[in-house]
Amino acid sequence: MTQIRDVAARAGVSVASVSRVLAGHPSVGEDIRRRVLDAVKALGYRPDLAARRLRSRRTDTIGLIVADIRNPFFTEVSRAVEDVAYQRRMRLILCNTDEDPAREESCLALMRDENVSGVILAPSLRRLAGFRATDYPFPLVLVDRCDPDTVADAVVLDNIEAARVLTTHVIEGGRRRILFLHGASSATGRQRLEGYTAAMAAHGLSPETVGVAPVADRSREVAQVLLARPSLPDAVLASSGLILLGLTQALRDAGRRVPGEVAIAGFDDQPWTRLVEPGVTVIAQPTYAIGREAAELLLHRISDPDKPVRRVVLRGELVVRGSSAAVAGMLGRADQR
Amino acid sequence: MTQIRDVAARAGVSVASVSRVLAGHPSVGEDIRRRVLDAVKALGYRPDLAARRLRSRRTDTIGLIVADIRNPFFTEVSRAVEDVAYQRRMRLILCNTDEDPAREESCLALMRDENVSGVILAPSLRRLAGFRATDYPFPLVLVDRCDPDTVADAVVLDNIEAARVLTTHVIEGGRRRILFLHGASSATGRQRLEGYTAAMAAHGLSPETVGVAPVADRSREVAQVLLARPSLPDAVLASSGLILLGLTQALRDAGRRVPGEVAIAGFDDQPWTRLVEPGVTVIAQPTYAIGREAAELLLHRISDPDKPVRRVVLRGELVVRGSSAAVAGMLGRADQR
DNA sequence: GGCGTTCAAGTAATCGATTACTTGGATGGC
């Protein structure tokens, strides 16, 4: 393999000069620069990253730790992060935690061992409690999940507001008994629950909530049980895309008519939400923007470690579809059918 | 930071012994091993990966290069690859090419610079032509895309057979004019086209095919145009999940009844295919298994560079749903409605 | 008992860059 001393020899300069040229250091003469670049091109020289990283103590690598890349939200986030990283000539290392604290810990250890330049993390609920960015040996940006009092760079949705808007929309459609299925073990689930509760209270309605594991299969089972109960609620809301999917599957399996018998709505706009009849009302998250902002926030933090902490809060967009259509006369379900 | 000499000092042994213990080398005495491990634990020592990689010339990192992680097929593959890598204590570096040859080239260059242990690649059509694994400075496994005559490790679906099965199923449902929407610029699209053509020929039917870009939006537009034509085909088949999505959207927008007016079927089982009424018939790919096999094949190749090339061909599973229901009397569409 | 073999353990070279420090020529102020 050709290495820096070969380039130096061919260009008739010292290895230091080659290194300086390649690093874009300003104090290097025009003729030397040209000769180095010529030699680099002629030899097809590519610096050895391991050597560079050992000496310079920087890796130009960012880590992304999410619960599960198969969750379309994280898929899109990861794509955005990769785009930014690629653009800035940085590498991306990916890890899945499955919400398992042990695995999360081990992913963070991996990032430390890799000496990454920074990490974007969707923390588990447990880790978020008492979270301090200073406990970590690398710059860290939280994504998707963050408590109001967490002192750390973060990019999140305005979950409370989004849930409030969604719930209010359904209430204004004439629904009264509105059930909220939320991810019990997730920070976003809790915040969205809060928005839901606030909206219900504002209209003098009593909340009914059920916590579920944030996986489609589990929420489907839970929804099946709920739908088998004697009296159906007017509407069911889901606090995440996966839960909404499970809910929708359960309704379809049970043969319930939406929105005739029960209205539904939830979070995360996905291909199927507009495909399934009569379309599912959702809060669409700006997922790509969330990932991009997180990556850019991280890069700023890396280049400027002492800047004050920044939190980017993005707004969801209510996408109204048939599944939450108003009941006739806005008086309640009795009028329906 | 604590480093190997600190451990050696504390354990009262040489750095070589520490290195040997940590590498699991057999020829090291029991008491030394114990003292080293104690010192490692006491100091919380973690080896510096950059230094290790520089000296040992191995990175224990595998690269995954796909068209777009947002394609659910690749999402699932990447998750499987990550699982295997994590299990074997290897890192995963991820790249998206967007089917752009220049970006693909640059991803491969990145992998070379990283000196990865191996790469899993979903190659563009252009790269696949005349592909030789020996042109690359790292072990390489192709995934999803591979020609019959390509000499390289690969994990693929039996595309021809799968398309034949799917097409035959629709033919046996009584459909005659069956249109095939295929990804024109992809190897899988072409192979599936081949299976379709074979099945049509076997039943004395003439094929009708339209090539589209393998993106949901584009195939939706194409489908819209096709559906606006005076005479509707009996059925439309899609050669990939994204194309099937676009097709389904177009049908819904146009208000066409499935399978009453036209039957549909395609590739890739996704959440929405069983959610949308009356369910979409598909060839389900064993995506997780494809990713896992690719990762394991790569690890074998890494540990045994001279083994003969291996190709793993997995079978798709026909999942029959309402969208391809047989026409009454199996005589053709005239009987319908 | 002498000698060859084996093997545990240590010493020091090595991986290939970056960068602290040194050198020396040019420049400018007085």
Added chain:
DNA sequence: GCCATCCAAGTAATCGATTACTTGAACGCC
């Protein structure tokens, strides 16, 4: 004209491991 300053460019130390090579003790065999 002398000296201080500056800066381009070179020399060599350095990053922190792995590993080739060396050493010497232990063992067995004749």
